[in-house]
Amino acid sequence: MTSRQLQRVIESIPASDGAGVKLRRSLGAHQNLRLDPFLMLDEFSSDNADDYIAGFPAHPHRGFETATYLIDGHMLHQDHLGNRGDLKSGGVQWMTAGRGIVHSEMPQQEEGRMRGFQLWINLPAREKMKPAGYRDLQPDEIPAAALAGGGRAKVIAGTLVHDGRSTPGPIQGVTTEPLYLDVELPAGAAFAHPVPAGHNAFVYPFEGSVTIGGRQLRAQGAGVLGAGDQVEVLAGSEGARFLLLAGRPLGEPVVQYGPFVMNTREEIEQAIRDYQSGELTRAA
Ligand code: FE
Secondary structure: OOEOOEEEEEEOEEEEEOOOEEEEEOOOOOOOOOEOOEEEEEEEEEOOHHHOOOOEEEEEEEOEEEEEEEEEOEEEEEEOOOOEEEEEOOOEEEEEOOOOEEEEEEEOOOOOOEEEEEEEEEOOHHHOOOOOEEEEEOHHHOOEEEOOOOOEEEEEEOEEEEOOEEEEOOEOOOOOOOEEEEEEEOOOOEEEEEOOOOOEEEEEEEEEEEEEOOEEEEOOEEEEEOOOOEEEEEEEEEEEEEEEEEEOOOOOOOEEEOOEEEOOHHHHHHHHHHHHHOHHHOOO
8 A cells, every 4th residue: 555645734723704713724724725625724723712602604605515513512503494503512403505505603602612613525516416414413413433543433324344344434425425524543653544435535633743654644634635545643742623525526626615515617606696585595
């Protein structure tokens, strides 16, 4: 197997979204900082309610999927389809915006730590206008496997392969075949995982640091990996916790305007008109 090297780092930068939620954005901080099929990765982490209390009031999306992984905290998702999801520590919501969804994500806590991630995953052209969908995954639906070399891995999407075993995550059957792992390693432990050669992959440490192919990757930077068919990560002296994300690139043009991600400018203009007219959320 060929191990993927650390090719470049997309450092996260402070940003604000929703009604003023403070976060760090790596992928998607600029429109050319994407890794097909991943459009954006936001990390939010704060013990100060002022940084998150305003939440994400009702807003639209079209043309892609969002995966919200809450590590600490409590948020409520509601959307125009009538879905209501109580997102608690360790839970995930996987939302397929498709042709259109209007949703809100509001904190259900007034103090304490709020920490987690929102990832945007692109949809292929032929699926951008499919009906919207929503899955609310409770913490006990996210498998956590103990690793032989120490530590543990949680599987949100795709299948964890470790120590001669396979542990499938709850999200399967997505066209871009995303792998979404949350891996925690003690100091100095190694973690290796296969990733198909044609897929794009990156590692995002959010506690401690890791080394990949002899190069250090510090927390809060997205380490984009080069060619190969496996990922090998070594935890630093304080241990590490990181996301490993991989997926099959679409190789299609991306035109984004805020919460709408389509293939052409005309489709974006249509999305804006559809939102204004109410067509975006009309039943298909
Ligand atoms: Fe949203």
